[in-house]
Amino acid sequence: MMSFRNCEYGVGDNPYIMAGQLSGITKLVDDFYNNMDVFSTSKKIRDMHSSDLSESRKKLSYFLSGWLGGPKLYTEHYGSINIPLAHKHLSVGIEESEAWLLCMQKAVDQQPYEPSFKVYLMAQLRVPAERIRTVSGT
DSSP, rough: OOOTTTTTSSSTTTTHHTTTTHHHHHHHHHHHHHHHHHHHHOOOOOOOOOOOOHHHHHHHHHHHHHHHTOHHHHHHHHOOOOHHHTTTTTTOOOHHHHHHHHHHHHHTTOOOOOHHHHHHHHHHHHHHHHHHHHHHHH
């Protein structure tokens, strides 16, 4: 994996590159959704998804591509999205938010990312997770 020790992760497409571009993001997303089936604490959030996760995997991969500074694939394929409002209909409290973050942390841990990028990425992912929880109002 490319080293960005002297660069800021949040600049331009640096996060997208550090995440391995679309193929790396897709691997992260696949590991994330696989974790939902592994951890009992994530049963509630897994049950919020359909049994076939193909579309969810694609949407999250496309979203993260643009969110990390790469191609805006989600917008190209699905239009614009407001992540908190798109999840407003779901009952997402602290328990669900933390379960989502646990699945993502375990997925991030499985990736060949630099340790400092893993910390950066999880800190960034906490922001939308918290916004979704806040909008859900539970």
